[in-house]
Amino acid sequence: MNFELTEERQMLQDTLRRFLRDRYDTATRNKILDSETGLSPEIWQELAELGVIGALFTEEQGGFGGKGFDLAVVFEELGRAGVVEPFLDTAVLAGGLVADLGNESQRTLVEEIIEGTCQMAFAHGEPTSRYDLNRVQTTARNVGDAIVLNGHKAVVVNAEAADHLVISAREGGEPSKEAGISLFLVPADTKGITIQGYALLAGGRAAEVMLDEVTIPVSARLGKAGETFAAIEARIAAASIAQCAETLGAMDTATALTKEYLMTRKQFGRPIGTFQALAFRMSEMLIEMEQARSAVINAAGHLEASRKEREINVSATKNLIGRVGRLVGEDSIQMHGGIAMTQEYELAHIAKRIVMADHRFGDTDHHLERFIALGAM
Numbered sequence: 001m002n003f004e005l006t007e008e009r010q011m012l013q014d015t016l017r018r019f020l021r022d023r024y025d026t027a028t029r030n031k032i033l034d035s036e037t038g039l040s041p042e043i044w045q046e047l048a049e050l051g052v053i054g055a056l057f058t059e060e061q062g063g064f065g066g067k068g069f070d071l072a073v074v075f076e077e078l079g080r081a082g083v084v085e086p087f088l089d090t091a092v093l094a095g096g097l098v099a100d101l102g103n104e105s106q107r108t109l110v111e112e113i114i115e116g117t118c119q120m121a122f123a124h125g126e127p128t129s130r131y132d133l134n135r136v137q138t139t140a141r142n143v144g145d146a147i148v149l150n151g152h153k154a155v156v157v158n159a160e161a162a163d164h165l166v167i168s169a170r171e172g173g174e175p176s177k178e179a180g181i182s183l184f185l186v187p188a189d190t191k192g193i194t195i196q197g198y199a200l201l202a203g204g205r206a207a208e209v210m211l212d213e214v215t216i217p218v219s220a221r222l223g224k225a226g227e228t229f230a231a232i233e234a235r236i237a238a239a240s241i242a243q244c245a246e247t248l249g250a251m252d253t254a255t256a257l258t259k260e261y262l263m264t265r266k267q268f269g270r271p272i273g274t275f276q277a278l279a280f281r282m283s284e285m286l287i288e289m290e291q292a293r294s295a296v297i298n299a300a301g302h303l304e305a306s307r308k309e310r311e312i313n314v315s316a317t318k319n320l321i322g323r324v325g326r327l328v329g330e331d332s333i334q335m336h337g338g339i340a341m342t343q344e345y346e347l348a349h350i351a352k353r354i355v356m357a358d359h360r361f362g363d364t365d366h367h368l369e370r371f372i373a374l375g376a377m
Contacts, residue, residue: 008064009073012055016074019050020081026346029082029203033349037161038205039085047085048116056091061099062110068303071238072245072296079249082349084203086119086158088246092239094120094166097183100231101223106185109164121162121188123153123209124232131362133232134178138211140169147221149184149192149214159207160197162188167211171226178229183222190214202356203349230307237314240361241299244321247357248289248296250350251325254332255285257347261336278335285328292324312374315367321357322364329354 005013023043032040047053055070057063065071071092078087095113098106098120112118129135138151149169159165165186173180188195192214197207223231259282262273272278299317302310329351333340340347358364 005069005073009069012051012065012070013073013077015050016047016052016077017080019047020077020083024081024083026344026349029084029349030343032084033199033203038199038203039158039161044085045116047087048114053087053091053116054114056087057095057099057110057114061107062114068238068241068300071242071303072300075242075245076249076252076296079246079353080253082203082250082253082346082353086121086161086204088239088242089122089158090118090120090162092242093122093235094162094164096235096238097122097166097222097231098185100235101183101228102185103219105219106222109185118163119158119161120164120166121156121158122235123156123159123165123167125154125156127152127154129154131366132176133236134181134229135176136168136170136181137175138167138169140171140182140184142218143215145218146215147184147218149186149211149216151211153209153211155206156195156209157200157204157206159188159195159209160205164188165193165209166222167209168228168232173226180226181229181232182225183228183232184216184220185222186214186216186220190216200356202353233307233311236361237310238303240314240318241296241303243357243361244296244299244317247321247325247354248292250354250357251289251292251328254328254347254350254354255282255289257350258282258285258332258335261339281331281335285331288324288327292321295320308374312371315362315371315374318362319364319367319371322367325354325358 052074054063055065055074058066091113095110099110109118126137140147140149149167151169165188167184167186168181169184170180171182192212194210195207197205200206262278262282263271265272295317299313302313332347333351336347339345342348
């Protein structure tokens, strides 16, 4: 397997890195975090015009990438700059499911996503589901020529800004079964949908989405009734790899900021980075970073593998990134001291994103148990 970037991916990486270096500084991000939407429409549109969103879809879907390494390249740069815009939720999750399962009419939304004119959110998690993708209690029942949705979706990222929601609901089977789960493409302003938004600790916004007798046409269904679990699992795998790459980029920034600080701050007339204890801690961080990078590359290379091989690599990578991320985040702050906790300093936001990334799509303990279970299958 060739792990070197192709010429096209290298150009994408260079272009994205230059753009974010020039346009996405700490002050800009803090303004976005204080806004009501938690994102910048201008930056979103500019990144769309650069082809960043198109790189997250395959050629058959209207893009020019969509493979594991394309996701890794894009999200590592987004993580390095601490970007809070919902590329993961609009493109990889909700948009990806529409591209995978949608009919010709529904897939026209993918073109709008790539152009930067459509926002989406994936409403799947529920208050009692934790990390179990199959635990869906939201119901979908047929009433004549329509479908009626009822339920509660929790921590739906980007729900407030979304034009459409991709909603999972159960059309059959028990709440913990994989069979019976369906997906529906629903305009966010549909009657019966209530969205209660709030800011996320690591940036961006999410919401509790209440579904009260939401009536939609049968044509809103994505894919076959009750048979969408495999597609959901595959999309969560892609999103997990993207998030691991994003966390890797954030760790790169954290270590670079720490190294710069250690060689700038002086005590007893010399940079504190020359003190042996701090030098050892910095070396440990860099070694762990290389292991994390190898894991992300390996997971990205296995995104198109068989289900078992893909999921084993996803869980192994999520577990490793969670452990290394905690080390890098905590040690970076400790070696900086008090300045690392101020909102005006870049590391404050980066460290929060690194630590909180472990709590989405399954934490270290969850994926360790899952890795063991998959290996025993």
